[in-house]
Amino acid sequence: MSSADELQEKLQDLWKKALPLMLRRLNSIERAHKAIVGGALNDAMKAEAAQEAHKLAGSLGVFGLSGGSESALEIERILSSTDRLSTNDVANLGEHLQRLGRDINSGT
Amino acid sequence: MQRHILLIDDEEDIREVVALSLETVAGWRVTSAGSGREGIELARKAMPDAVLLDVMMPGQDGPATLRLLRSDEITARIPVIFLTAKVQSIERERLQGAGAAGFLAKPFNPMTLANEVSEILGWQPSAKE
Numbered sequence: 633m634s635s636a637d638e639l640q641e642k643l644q645d646l647w648k649k650a651l652p653l654m655l656r657r658l659n660s661i662e663r664a665h666k667a668i669v670g671g672a673l674n675d676a677m678k679a680e681a682a683q684e685a686h687k688l689a690g691s692l693g694v695f696g697l698s699g700g701s702e703s704a705l706e707i708e709r710i711l712s713s714t715d716r717l718s719t720n721d722v723a724n725l726g727e728h729l730q731r732l733g734r735d736i737n738s739g740t
Numbered sequence: 741m742q743r744h745i746l747l748i749d750d751e752e753d754i755r756e757v758v759a760l761s762l763e764t765v766a767g768w769r770v771t772s773a774g775s776g777r778e779g780i781e782l783a784r785k786a787m788p789d790a791v792l793l794d795v796m797m798p799g800q801d802g803p804a805t806l807r808l809l810r811s812d813e814i815t816a817r818i819p820v821i822f823l824t825a826k827v828q829s830i831e832r833e834r835l836q837g838a839g840a841a842g843f844l845a846k847p848f849n850p851m852t853l854a855n856e857v858s859e860i861l862g863w864q865p866s867a868k869e
Contacts, residue, residue: 636851639764643850646760650753686796687751690825693847694757701847705825 647695647739654691654736657684661707665729668722682711692735700735703728743768743863746788748779748805749823750797757850758792766854776805783815790861792844795824795835803838810839819861823848 633641664681667673685708693701706728710721717725745768747758752774759770771786773779776793777800783791791809795802802822809815819841824831832843842860844853855865 635765639761639850642760642764643757646753646756650756653753686825690846691751691753694754694850698847 643695650691650695651736651739654688657688657691658733658736660684661688661711661729661732664711665725668717668725678711682708685711688732692739695739697735697739700732700739703731703735707732743790744786744788745770745790745792745857746773746779746783746786746818747771747792748773748776748797748802749792749794750774751794754794754823754846758853761850761853762857765851766858768854776800776802776808779805780808780812780815783809783818784812787814788818790841790857791818791820792857793820793822793840795822803835806838806840821857821860 661681661684664673664677667677685704689701689704689708692698692704707725710717710725710728713721743766745762747755747770749755749758749772755772755774759772762768762770771782771788773782776797779791779793782788793802793805797805800808802824806820806822809818809820820839822835822840822843823846824835824843825846835843844856844860848856857863858865
């Protein structure tokens with residue numbers, strides 16, 4: 633087995649182990665999104681979700697889920713803004729969140 | 741020659757992927773620390789060939805950790821490469837001023853990580869025997 637094949641196989645095992653953590657991070661962002669839609673988002677929840685999106689961007693990228701990584705980066709950008717979220721921001725956040733969820737679940 | 745890398749990153753999944761990548765692809769030995777404080781202790785004890793250091797960590801962040809490594813004569817000469825998602829030129833200038841040997845962008849490609857580290861440090865390209 634080549635080192636590339638060996639690495640790929642081990643990365644798949646590692647992904648299975650890391651999946652619960654990825655889903656917890658996703659869940660944190662989903663909670664923030666629901667709070668935004670319901671008008672109940674607070675600063676702590678927003679900061680936590682932005683931090684989780686930042687971590688997801690790095691993690692998903694190293695596991696080869698580049699689409700999810702890009703969506704996580706975009707979510708981080710939206711949630712890190714100090715401006716009030718516009719209707720367009722909220723719509724973008726929802727779209728990227730759906731893409732993120734699809735990518736994480738497709739990686740299983 | 742088996743290289744020894746010390747990785748300092750607060751995210752466990754990233755630590756595991758980096759270790760897996762460098763050990764599997766290049767045959768290097770990797771020691772991991774989950775915080776800057778723990779990393780400094782390990783660097784003093786183990787004297788690695790290089791340190792991969794995450795920029796954004798809670799508490800003592802990457803630049804603060806690098807300053808402490810540089811201020812200690814035991815660890816002052818160990819080359820340090822920052823791992824960072826923020827690779828804009830202003831961020832690079834700030835970090836380079838802190839004495840980093842280079843930068844690796846997060847996310848990285850696990851297949852090419854060892855060669856990127858080798859390139860930054862002027863080491864021979866890495867391939868596991």
